[in-house]
Amino acid sequence: MHLTLAAAEALVIDALKRSGVEEGNARAVARALVAAEAAGQGGHGLRRVVAYAAQAKSGKVDGIAKPIVFQPFPSIIQIDACHGYAYPAFDLAVPLLSEMARKQGIALAAIRRSHHAGVLALTVERFAEAGLVALMVANATASMAAWGGRKPVFGTNPIAFAAPVPADDPIVIDLALSRVARGKIMAARQKGASIPADWAFDRDGQPTTDAVAALEGTMVPSGEAKGAALAMMVEILAAPLAGANFSFESTSLFDDQGAAPGLGQMLIVINPEASGGSFAASRLGELAAEISSDPGVRLPGRRGQNARKYALEHGLEVEDDVIDAILAI
Amino acid sequence: MHLTLAAAEALVIDALKRSGVEEGNARAVARALVAAEAAGQGGHGLRRVVAYAAQAKSGKVDGIAKPIVFQPFPSIIQIDACHGYAYPAFDLAVPLLSEMARKQGIALAAIRRSHHAGVLALTVERFAEAGLVALMVANATASMAAWGGRKPVFGTNPIAFAAPVPADDPIVIDLALSRVARGKIMAARQKGASIPADWAFDRDGQPTTDAVAALEGTMVPSGEAKGAALAMMVEILAAPLAGANFSFESTSLFDDQGAAPGLGQMLIVINPEASGGSFAASRLGELAAEISSDPGVRLPGRRGQNARKYALEHGLEVEDDVIDAILAI
Structure with a gap:
């Protein structure tokens, strides 16, 4: 089925509201899932609506929860997502962290009692579009072992990173630490x-x-022992350093059974001029130009950005079964 | 040849001073190179002394330069290593960043006009021993291409990370982003x-x-396209965001020819309690215990820590040709 982005969002908002999700939260979730779909990340897009709605109905996710911010230190905010969806917490973090990074040079948001982080690229990119550099990590339901082990202790624990490029789209890196999805x-x-x-x-x-x-x-971790080590780093940042559940304590994001997942996310935002001086922006441009000058190289993030531009103009093609399942909620 | 750590340091200090390196700088370099040797990282240890000394003689490294600190924002320090060795800059960063992280929650040091970063593990571990979490990246002479490309634009661009474990040695991750050295x-x-x-x-x-x-x-990057993307992330943090040369602009660390390498390093230090609350330390302990409970898993950093303890007690075995080359300086 063919849909405009606005129609897709309306469809998701409606389904979530019918499942008891508060309107503002439903809008935040719909924006994020439709943006993921538009960026070509269907696995984090509209296919998630059925599970999201079921979880709101069963109470595994709190559809009316509003995230709470606490700033215990000048460069840190802790966000308690209160077992609601993650996206309202991200929406809260973006303006606050941006302002803090401009004042302090660097700022961190630690998000706990959170849920599916979706496409991290879409969150870090928002900072880069405002001239800032952002690093984001998230844990997830356990599926990887420490290197040499058998027990799943880490999620596929993604790392995302975005940096501005003058007069161009940002560089956006977003990768899970398993070899394949x-x-x-x-x-x-x-x-x-x-x-x-x-x-x-x-x-x-x-x-x-x-x-x-x-x-x-x-x-299998990407890069074997090295990927497993990076997954451990992400786990440390996203769980103990965010006051969140470990990957191995969290519940599935795909069903409505059991306790809330209580996952964690960490965002670190840097003002490039604060660390790199007044030439930082132009040097970012030089680096992007040098990398792009090699035939066969495409800057990370371009595929998603181009897909989104296409979808903004031409709308989305979504499989009928996905739409039918959402309408059936 | 068998040497105590103190004797090995004295040997290096002597060789560097004979090459025109100022005494305090020579001591900082000697401590770092001997610590690398003791941790079993000979490639970043005493074998480097000959090139280090030759570079001081030729002026490729400034042996008498003292690093300069500038704090333009509350949570940021910029350190100009002034084309001296990197270790005096790291020694300067450790107490300053620790104090800033305790006050601000998170703090960043951007180091420019720097040199060989050595074993990053040894620098991040110093923060973890004081209860803090540290992330460090460095660029290096270009040897990796962006994914799909042919031109060397990135160094093997290491990532290091350390976190404290209550009543135990810290977890210490340190990996280059190439598949092999x-x-x-x-x-x-x-x-x-x-x-x-x-x-x-x-x-x-x-x-x-x-x-x-x-x-x-x-x-070849570790983890193919994903490792190449992470090397790009490290390059962005360590070069444009530190005001340093790009990997592809820097000169070799192994000879005394050409301009100073002018490499960059970035250190980010987090107070775990500031982001994770009062349970952060005990949760780090829980995570370490869960990971270690899997037979076949060893926490990252243990091999180096054990090697260092052994060397502290029993001294170092160093190949005769390495000692002879240092004595011949």
């Missing part, structure tokens, strides 16, 4: 297909080509 | 041996097993 293994299981041996480990920590054994085991 | 390829070239096909690309961006072609080409 877990969704790829779920798709293989559904089709009864095998998977490459470097995607996952079975329950005994051995490489497996069996999608069922892989889903009972753990994901 | 460039030194491994240089060793293969010396022996006339071939290298695995996933270590490096040749000048045309194609995988190569020829060590000579590899050294004329670029290093």
Whole structure:
């Protein structure tokens, strides 16, 4: 089905409100999910609406919660998402952190009792569009082991980063620390297909080509031991340093069973001129130009930005089953 | 040859002073290089003394320069290493950043006109030993391309991270973003041996097993496209955001030819209680315990910490050719 972005948002807002979500929260969630869909990240887009709505109905997510901010130190805000959706907490963080980073040089937001972080790129990009540099990490339901281990202790724990480029779209990096997305293994299981041996480990920590054994085991980190170490870094920043649940304590984002996930996110925002001086912006431009001058290289973030521009003009194509499922809520 | 740590430091101090390095700078460099050697990181240890000394003699590094601090914003210090060695700048940053992080919650040091960053683990660990969390990045002579490209634009651009664990040694992560160290390829070239096909690309961006072609080409990033993206993130933080040279503008750290390297480093230090609340320390302990409870998993940093404890008690074994080369300076 073909939809304008505004129509897609209205569809999501309606479904969430019917599930007991407060209007402002429903709008924030709808904006984020439709933006993810428009950026070509369907896995974090409209396909999530059914689970989001079911969780609001069961109380796994608090649809009427409003995030609470506390500023215990000049360069830190703690945000308690109060087991609501994550996006209202991000919307709160963006203007506050931007102002703090301009005054202090660097500022941090630690978000606890939170939910699915969605496409981190879309959050960090908002800072870069205002001339700031942002780093964001999030934990997620446990699916990766520490290197050498068998127990899932970390989520695929993404790292996102955005930096402004003068007179151009920002550089936007957004990567999960597993070699492949877990969704790829779920798709293989559904089709009864095998998977490459470097995607996952079975329950005994051995490489497996069996999608069922892989889903009972753990994901292979991107860059093996190094990726596992970075996932540990993300876990430390997003859980103990944010007052949030560990990945291995959190519940699934895909069903309406059990306690709230209570995940954590951390945002660090830097004023480039504060650290790099008055030439920082032009030097960012020089670096982007040098990187782009190599044939075959595309700056990170461009695919999503181009997809979004296309969707803004031409609207979205969404599978009928996705729309039907949302209308059926 | 067998040496106590104090004897090894005295040897380095002496060699540097004979090369025109000011005594305080020589001491800072000696401490850092001997600590690297003691941690089992010989590639950043005593083998560097000959090049360090030659650079001081030729003026590629300024042996008498003292780093200058400027605090333009409450949570930021800019350190101009003035083309001296990096370690005096790090020694200056540690107490200042620690105090700032305790007051502000988070603090950043941007270091420019700097030199070889050595073992980043040893710098971030100093903050963790004082109960703080530290993240450090550094750029380096260009040897990696952006993903899909052929031109070396990034160094192997390491990321280091340390977090305190109550009543235990800190967790310390330190990784370069190339799949393997460039030194491994240089060793293969010396022996006339071939290298695995996933270590490096040749000048045309194609995988190569020829060590000579590899050294004329670029290093494969750890985790392929994801590692290349993280190297770009590190480059942005360590160069434009620190007012430093880009990796592709810097000169070699291994010879005494050309201009000063002018590399950059960035340190970000967080007070865990400021972002995570009063339970942050005990939650860090819980996480470390959960990770360690998996048989086969060792917390990152333990190997270096154990090597250092052994060296403190039993001294260092250093190859005779390394000692002879230092004595010949």
